[in-house]
Amino acid sequence: MFKYFIMIISIILVLSIILPFLTVFLNVDYQLVIEIAKSKEFIDSVKVTFFAAFIATLIAIVFGTPFAYLITRYNFPLKSVLEAIIDIPQTIPHTAAGIALLLTLGRNSIIGKGASIFGISFVQTFWGVVVAMGFLSFSIYVNAVKEGFKKVDIRYEKIARSLGASPFKSFFHVALPMVRHEIITGSLLMWARGISEFGAVAILAYYPMTLSVLTYDKFQGYGLKQALALTALIFIISMIIFVIIRIIQNIWKYTESR
Amino acid sequence: MELYIKNLKIEIDKFQLYVNDLKINSGEYVYIVGPTGSGKTLLLEAIAGFIAPKSGKILFNNQDISKLPPEKRNIGFMYQNYHLFPHLNVKKNIEFGLKMKKIRNNTFFNYIVERLNIFHILNREIQNLSGGEKQRVALARALVTKPKILLLDEPLSALDQEIKGDILNLLHKICIEYNLICIHVTHDKNEIIENSRVYKIYNGILTKEK
Numbered sequence: 001m002f003k004y005f006i007m008i009i010s011i012i013l014v015l016s017i018i019l020p021f022l023t024v025f026l027n028v029d030y031q032l033v034i035e036i037a038k039s040k041e042f043i044d045s046v047k048v049t050f051f052a053a054f055i056a057t058l059i060a061i062v063f064g065t066p067f068a069y070l071i072t073r074y075n076f077p078l079k080s081v082l083e084a085i086i087d088i089p090q091t092i093p094h095t096a097a098g099i100a101l102l103l104t105l106g107r108n109s110i111i112g113k114g115a116s117i118f119g120i121s122f123v124q125t126f127w128g129v130v131v132a133m134g135f136l137s138f139s140i141y142v143n144a145v146k147e148g149f150k151k152v153d154i155r156y157e158k159i160a161r162s163l164g165a166s167p168f169k170s171f172f173h174v175a176l177p178m179v180r181h182e183i184i185t186g187s188l189l190m191w192a193r194g195i196s197e198f199g200a201v202a203i204l205a206y207y208p209m210t211l212s213v214l215t216y217d218k219f220q221g222y223g224l225k226q227a228l229a230l231t232a233l234i235f236i237i238s239m240i241i242f243v244i245i246r247i248i249q250n251i252w253k254y255t256e257s258r
Numbered sequence: 259m260e261l262y263i264k265n266l267k268i269e270i271d272k273f274q275l276y277v278n279d280l281k282i283n284s285g286e287y288v289y290i291v292g293p294t295g296s297g298k299t300l301l302l303e304a305i306a307g308f309i310a311p312k313s314g315k316i317l318f319n320n321q322d323i324s325k326l327p328p329e330k331r332n333i334g335f336m337y338q339n340y341h342l343f344p345h346l347n348v349k350k351n352i353e354f355g356l357k358m359k360k361i362r363n364n365t366f367f368n369y370i371v372e373r374l375n376i377f378h379i380l381n382r383e384i385q386n387l388s389g390g391e392k393q394r395v396a397l398a399r400a401l402v403t404k405p406k407i408l409l410l411d412e413p414l415s416a417l418d419q420e421i422k423g424d425i426l427n428l429l430h431k432i433c434i435e436y437n438l439i440c441i442h443v444t445h446d447k448n449e450i451i452e453n454s455r456v457y458k459i460y461n462g463i464l465t466k467e468k
Contacts, residue, residue, distance in 0.1 A: 155337050158328070158335070162328050163358055164403060165354075180345075
């Protein structure tokens with residue numbers, strides 16, 4: 001009886017996720033999907049979205065990995081505050097985050113003025129997209145890698161030190177390779193989350209248009225039919241990405257269980 | 259060569275460990291016994307430099323090594339579960355210390371591998387080794403950089419009863435053969451070979467048992 005009860009609950013949950021997908025694919029004009037898929041506007045927006053999310057993820061790897069290690073391995077005052085700060089962007093509305101970023105990085109801000117000396121601007125530019133995506137998805141990467149470091153017994157690193165490794169070498173040769181799966185999974189999840197970012201991106205850098213901004217733009221400018229075709233394309237891309245992530249994870253599980 | 263620990267005080271949270279006077283010479287195999295949680299591992303980790311003592315001195319050949327980082331102490335360490343690096347195969351695990359210390363000595367590497375009878379498993383993954391094989395690989399990894407001190411933290415606990423005796427004999431032979439200062443900590447008094455020097459840790463204080 002209990003089994004059937006939780007099965008029904010699970011089916012309702014799965015249906016609630018599948019239903020919007022099905023509705024889109026049942027109502028979309030497939031001719032228009034093909035047309036949009038071939039358009040320069042769509043291809044450019046795919047490039048901007050994927051590449052900006054990729055750059056944001058690379059930046060997260062460089063800064064987030066040592067941060068995750070610091071949080072896991074060392075005790076210091078206000079550590080829990082530092083951990084909470086990283087998670088803040090997850091808890092605030094993304095449009096609010098966009099406004100905060102606009103004020104912090106805008107042309108009249110100290111950072112904005114400083115960056116302009118090097119010819120970099122964050123408002124309505126590719127770098128703005130990168131920052132907005134990174135700001136809101138950074139914690140996904142950090143938390144994934146943090147969990148990885150937590151699973152690695154510190155004694156591996158102690159042994160490495162006794163064998164002549166400096167703290168740097170012990171980190172690069174022992175700790176880091178042992179969390180490689182978490183680094184890759186965290187990167188993929190952050191990248192995928194970055195791709196879907198809308199609120200902050202739309203406020204800080206409406207142009208160049210990402211896929212989410214383009215969908216909104218089509219909906220506002222051309223109505224539901226155009227937006228629906230674009231939505232169908234985005235669903236297909238998202239599904240491909242997550243299938244790839246699952247395949248990679250399953251390959252790891254298989255190779256590790258051997 | 260001599261290891262001399264003098265008035266060593268270690269404090270971790272509310273736990274305190276005190277070693278008044280401990281001298282061990284090269285080629286000596288010393289046991290430290292005590293119940294779980296008595297601070298045996300803590301003492302080894304302090305000698306290896308993994309944790310800093312609150313006060314006191316650790317002298318090796320009359321030189322104070324208590325402020326040196328672990329990588330500068332030339333001490334081999336083996337934990338109960340060996341902690342072989344799972345992302346490296348057997349050969350790369352053993353070579354790890356050589357790589358870190360930039361030592362290019364294939365002769366000694368080959369000698370140790372032959373001596374511990376692990377030549378045939380060099381290309382195996384760590385996950386595919388038996389308990390006894392892991393023990394030998396961990397020992398080879400610790401010895402290949404020619405340490406002067408070998409610290410063994412419950413080295414036999416994870417092994418089957420049948421091979422414990424063989425491995426213990428091997429450890430004693432290796433200690434004499436390489437003129438090492440060996441400290442073996444254990445909670446199991448059955449591991450002690452007759453006529454060995456034995457210390458015990460009780461209530462955070464190290465005292466000589468026999």
